[in-house]
Amino acid sequence: xxxxxxxxxxxxxxxxxxxxxxxxxxxxxxxxxxxxxxxxxxxxxxxxxxxxxxxxxxxxxxxxxxxxxxxxxxxxxxxxxxxxxxxxxxxxxxxxxxxxxxxxxxxxxxxxxxxxxxxxxxxxxxxxxxxxxxxxxxxxxxxxxxxxxxxxxxxxxxxxxxxxxxxxxxxxxxxxxxxxxxxxxxxxxxxxxxxxxxxxxxxxxxxxxxxxxxxxxxxxxxxxxxxxxxxxxxxxxxxxxxxxxxxxxxxx
Numbered sequence: 001x002x003x004x005x006x007x008x009x010x011x012x013x014x015x016x017x018x019x020x021x022x023x024x025x026x027x028x029x030x031x032x033x034x035x036x037x038x039x040x041x042x043x044x045x046x047x048x049x050x051x052x053x054x055x056x057x058x059x060x061x062x063x064x065x066x067x068x069x070x071x072x073x074x075x076x077x078x079x080x081x082x083x084x085x086x087x088x089x090x091x092x093x094x095x096x097x098x099x100x101x102x103x104x105x106x107x108x109x110x111x112x113x114x115x116x117x118x119x120x121x122x123x124x125x126x127x128x129x130x131x132x133x134x135x136x137x138x139x140x141x142x143x144x145x146x147x148x149x150x151x152x153x154x155x156x157x158x159x160x161x162x163x164x165x166x167x168x169x170x171x172x173x174x175x176x177x178x179x180x181x182x183x184x185x186x187x188x189x190x191x192x193x194x195x196x197x198x199x200x201x202x203x204x205x206x207x208x209x210x211x212x213x214x215x216x217x218x219x220x221x222x223x224x225x226x227x228x229x230x231x232x233x234x235x236x237x238x239x240x241x242x243x244x245x246x247x248x249x250x251x252x
Contacts, residue, residue, distance in 0.1 A: 012056065
């Protein structure tokens with residue numbers, strides 16, 4: 001583990017579409033003395049932000065440079081196509097890329113997919129951002145393929161979406177520079193992995209597991225301990241060391 005000096009707060013970056021609220025809440029409960037600051041960063045800029053040391057860790061979209069970063073994959077998102085609500089595609093629950101072959105599909109500059117060849121008919125321009133592309137979709141100029149979380153993030157009442165079953169998918173991961181694996185990063189890893197506050201692998205200043213208190217045996221606290229390791233009932237033992245009991249023999 002490296003990083004001898006701790007920053008006054010834990011700086012967490014996240015790309016659009018990720019909702020870090022659950023993990024932030026747990027952090028604030030476990031480490032109230034260490035503030036967590038959040039920074040939203042475009043997916044294409046997350047790499048540079050972490051390399052520059054402007055965040056301690058980040059929720060990013062894979063892939064990342066595994067020679068520089070450590071990463072814990074968390075989940076994979078469904079891919080959807082965003083269309084106007086009255087579009088013919090809305091008649092189906094799911095579509096394929098072949099269903100979109102004759103549609104104009106926007107490929108914004110911040111597209112999170114690494115297409116070998118973008119599907120559909122090429123648009124007249126590449127919008128600068130996903131929100132810009134959605135404005136054009138709302139104007140019935142074309143359609144847009146995005147991870148489902150982005151379709152929800154930029155939701156509009158005049159647009160809807162359908163799952164594209166054979167499209168590439170985007171995977172979300174927690175990532176950080178491997179050479180900057182600080183104690184605070186380890187604490188956050190434990191939270192993301194679902195470790196309890198008393199986990200032996202968590203740091204966070206949590207109270208370590210306490211040994212279970214041994215229950216008081218019945219032979220303690222005044223009861224006479226029985227020889228031979230047997231259980232004591234609190235009554236004298238019957239004839240285990242003094243021979244038979246019962247009526248004495250009559251002398252001849």
